[in-house]
Amino acid sequence: MDVSELLDGLNDKQREAVAAPLQNMLVLAGAGSGKTRVLVHRIAWLMQVEQSSPYSILAVTFTNKAAKEMRSRVEATLQGPVSGMWIGTFHGLSHRILRQHHKEANLPESFQVLDSDDQVRMIRRLLKAMNIDEKKWPAKQFAWYIGAQKDEGRRPKDIQAFDLNEQLMLKVYAAYQDACDRAGLVDFAEILLRSYELLATQPTLLRHYQNRFAHMLVDEFQDTNRIQYLWLRLLAGGSRSIMIVGDDDQSIYGWRGARVENIRQFLEDFDAHTIRLEQNYRSTATILKASNALISNNAERMGKSLWTDGVDGEPISIYAAFNELDEARFVVGKIKTWLQGGNALQECAVLYRNNAQSRILEEAFLQEGLKYRIYGGMRFFERQEIKDALCYLRLITNRNDDAAFERIINTPVRGIGDKTLSHIRDCARNTSQPLWYAAKSVIAEKHLSGRAVNAVNQFLELVESLEQTIDELNLEQQAKLTIERSGLMAMYQAEKGEKGRARVENLEELINACGQYEPPVEEEFSTPLQGFLAYTSLEAGEGQAEEHEDAVQMMTLHSAKGLEFPLVFMVGVEEGMFPSQQSHEESGRLEEERRLCYVGMTRAMTKLYICHAESRRLYGQEKYHSPSRFIRELPTDCVEEIRIKTQVTRPTSAGRFSATVTHAVFEDSGFTLGQRVLHAKFGAGTVLNYEGSGAQSRIQVNFDDVGSKWLVTAYARLQPL
DNA sequence: AAGGTGCCCATTTTT
């Protein structure tokens, strides 16, 4: 392959990054500036021009999807499969290291990964055992605390608890860690921390990896947390060839431990050269101008300004909806118009700040027969029936796995009740052994009724006999046998309704997935089953939505990152919603919300609508929100207000005003005499008179109080009578 | 052991 092909079609800045001499680099890559392209081409460049072996390259991403895409694009560029190159997520790569050196990491060979749900269940059990009232201290809070500590690289011994609350947190952290260690379980944060500690304490091992990975590339660097940064820095050693790609303006995960500061830290620690990718290939000039203006309100920035040599495009449309129903109706209407223009449904995306907002929209889409797809939600390997089955497989692999034991000991019901179970738990605690062995002891001690003994025995034998099949059967057959012999299949077949049918299908799909699974060649698993289990927890699978279907794409602003759509709606852009109420309280949060808004806006390719509702039913109460400050921060020449906006004179006193209604929404809002209206703008009022319809209508309102808030937009022109 | 009731809570999410 001709080397120049690697640079063809790149702009100057991209080319500078791809063809740079071996050095540490920060590529500040704006939205839609072709960062993946740069990463992929850089990898190809390293191999073709620098003659680097694929073995010497380590590329890290955050999501499996991104890792997969990067690998396939590298392979496409190099026109052939690359083997030996490490491309993966932080968790995936760390996990691989732990597998390979489980002994040095003090982990059993059969160690398993706990997902967040397992983790919370595990903590919940501990809380019960420790007599901690879950009502007062929810398990989730502990999970949060533990995760946050691990993300910062702190073990219980490193933490000083100042108040009682933190002392409790710490106590549970220590107990939880102990339980995990005994059971051979690691949670997600543990994977990173453990792998970091492993490298930090094993100089030979560290040197091995440092020597191997001469080149490191990191995607979405602004999302790295403390421990990920330390991990990278440790692994990089004195390397002169690490390229990080990121965008401080798109850092939206501070709340889960991401540190934008890592970018500056990197510049300092690695004495890196900075390249800015500011040419955008996605959006219209108008959208970019508005986005730039918005983000310039943030103080802490590396500085960057997106530009395009494309068209200006249409202005951004702002729609002030009457309420959330009107907002949904508006979105539906505009999407229909879009379709009439000969465009596809899947080109449309509706973005919202929190998941609850999707409901009203769904209803509206359903009503109009528009297909939609919601991103996020329960993933395949996280489903109840799937996890049940997986826990059988886990226990088969590792008898110490208390989390799995707890989940399936009486699923399906086999007459092992609370009493029997607490016997087993007590025994486990008193004798410091896993539940599995405690169950055996309890049976031997004959403290139980004959019936209970039978039931427990049956369970133990079931698992043991299933383990025997490992050598004889392939993974698919084994999964099938497990799901059948455990009674799970029968149990879910008996479940009535659509739900039961779906669950049976999912179980079949799981068997299918086992058949499809091929253990990765580079990684050593003692059995294919172990490999499969690791795969299920590190890669939870797709959500429920069908990807190929032509449907409106609905998702939170967070999950929209990295995607692009010709037509984008941002809904609920109101003070208190977005920026969210909570973000006012903590410092720095507001800027993150603004970055989130920036991310949302820069998803749009050709047309962007921003909607806000003046009244919204929230938690069963009518709330009046003013338009988000983010709307105000957009330059007026980039924006068009869809509802006719009229500058109005602020009513200075209570009394009668007449209003000329300027929008048809009032047509079906159906004013009635005596109705209370026009809330947030001028305070509450009563409709005195209403005539005509739509833009022709006139309404007289008597305001009994003049609101303290002053806003420039209005539905109607108000005139003192 | 399933079904009902009442209570509490209420961003954002990947691994």
Place this chain on the structure above:
DNA sequence: TGGGCACCTT
């Protein structure tokens, strides 16, 4: 408002 969950009832 409504969903999830713990607890209570049959």
